[in-house]
Amino acid sequence: MKIITYNVNGIRSASTKNFFGWLQSTDADMVCLQEVKAMPEQIPEIIALIESLGYHHYWFCAEKKGYSGVALLTKIKPLHVEYGCGEEWIDKEGRILRADFEDFSLMSVYLPSGSSGDERQAKKYVFMDFFEQYITNLRLTHPNLIISGDYNICHSAIDIHNPKSNAKSSGFLPEERAWMDLLVGSGLTDTFRHFNKDPHHYTWWSYRAGSRAKNLGWRIDYHLTTPPMLERLKNVRILPDAIHSDHCPVLLELESKT
Template sequence: MKLISWNVNGLRSTEKQFLEFMNVIQPDIMMLQEVRAHPDQLNFFLQHIPGYKVLFNPAEQPGYSGTAIYHKKSLGINNVTNQLSSKILSSEGRTIECTCENTKILNFYTPNGTGKEERLSFKLKFYSEILKYITALQKSKYSIILGGDLNVAHTKLDLYAPKENENRSGFLKEERKWFENFLKMGFVDTFRLFQKKGGYYTWWHMRDPKRESNRGWRFDYFLVSKDLKGKVKSSKILKDVFGSDHCPIELVSNL
């Protein structure tokens, strides 16, 4: 099974690149973050990709946040929902969940904690709710794949200038501690199964559209529960795919 996660920074503006990418890669599951549109604002081609079903979770605020999952009709995906039991996780169009046999597949777009102080507070609450929700899923004996833009660089290997950014949201101690706690629950950062070095990023500033300076951050992840670790075949950053300030990431597994 091939899964892709991509923060598209506005699906309407990325439409051409996105549709071309889908046609070439043909993932089994495509998770999108920062769709920034309600379904009725998207054209026919974005809502009806041949062979796929799609669920959108738009934010109430127009042109803001939003997630989506496209999945192949042949997969037998069920229980696709954008309404989780947590009100915080279900707010701002930031989550979608689906089920494939005994595996829960979660698409998360966590808040950016920059700007007003209350946004960092909301981000940390959102992180806390993720841990609570995942703990409940584990008790229900589900295998779990979590993909998306988590808006945190885990270690100094995951951003270009860790010392200069240690007081910036995305690399704060409390944000990184949350990530560590997530790993302590038995989850695996799949990219680090294959690449131990730094310099691999998924987000770059829009002032560097060609990413030539590689002054980036690794904000996007595929994390899997430990029972799925042995089924992971590859986990890649698709740096050469353009159209957004983020690039897609890919997970291939033997599900």
């Protein structure tokens, strides 16, 4: 089974860069999208294309048009879809969507960025505190979890091109990195690092100064999994050659359940 997470930075923009031709070539079973920036009723041609590729699709959009929003595409119809998390301000920004299947649950998650200033950074911390407890509680009823998406946080120095100069940058602050420590310490697996300990693997690059060509990036997109999923992990790859966004996709491969 192939599961992709991808912050597309606008599904309409990505679609003009052959996103769907690329998606078809991946033969992905499930796709978690973040920052779709569109509501289904605004993009009927894109919806028709998604359906032509054999995907069921579910969207949780921000109230503000052209902002945020997450989606799930899946060739396997879920048993249940949970829209949002019940926290009003988070749900208004369209940041959490979960699909429950027979043997696991898959979440598409988009954490806030704090790069625009102190107010949004404070909001990000509120989200982080809420989300950690939300996942802790959810694991009691849904122990087989894959939590995929754009976390807007580099966990370790190995995950960012210049850790020294970015030591005070949102996305690499000590409090944010400690929060990732907390998630991993609670038993969640950073699946990419489970397979690959090497540096210089990133999932986001600034549009400025040719950062992508120089591979001056950040690894902020993750598939995190709960302990029962560990034995099913087959491989995880970052796909930097997919250029539809300032992010790139991350592909998780699972062994079929025996």
